Amino acid sequence: MRDRRRKRTIVVMALDRAARLRVALERDGGTCIWCGRAFTAQITPSTEHVVPRVKGGPSWPENEVAACRRCNADRGHRGPVEWLEECERRGWEPDGARLVRALTQLVDAIAREGGQRRARPYVDAQLRRLRRRAAPRGAGLA
Numbered sequence: 001m002r003d004r005r006r007k008r009t010i011v012v013m014a015l016d017r018a019a020r021l022r023v024a025l026e027r028d029g030g031t032c033i034w035c036g037r038a039f040t041a042q043i044t045p046s047t048e049h050v051v052p053r054v055k056g057g058p059s060w061p062e063n064e065v066a067a068c069r070r071c072n073a074d075r076g077h078r079g080p081v082e083w084l085e086e087c088e089r090r091g092w093e094p095d096g097a098r099l100v101r102a103l104t105q106l107v108d109a110i111a112r113e114g115g116q117r118r119a120r121p122y123v124d125a126q127l128r129r130l131r132r133r134a135a136p137r138g139a140g141l142a
């Protein structure tokens with residue numbers, strides 16, 4: 001158990017920032033999670049931490065998605081669901097499904113790897129909030 005965890009940490013840390021961003025882009029496609037714009041030479045991607053690092057979010061692939069630099073900067077340290085709702089107020093088209101998937105995979109990764117005492121309750125609260133939002137529309141997040 002310990003060994004596996006250490007190996008994973010080494011593998012994750014060995015990927016530099018650019019490589020981790022490529023992983024997120026290949027997994028999720030070349031659009032910003034928050035505004036939905038496609039990345040171009042002008043709209044460049046950056047690594048966005050679903051759970052902000054100041055809230056204890058780990059630098060794991062499960063906690064990293066691609067966002068354009070504008071959205072990344074505008075969001076600051078706001079929680080992902082609060083910021084998702086702000087994006088909607090601005091008339092953007094945030095990728096709620098991608099956020100649910102990222103948070104769900106992060107829950108699984110934390111369950112597997114252990115630790116993350118600060119991030120765990122934060123992720124759970126964000127997912128509950130997302131599910132409450134989705135429930136009236138029956139978006140199938142149960």
Ligand SMILES: [Zn+2]
Pocket residue numbers: 032033034035036037067068069070071072
């Ligand atoms: Zn954006």
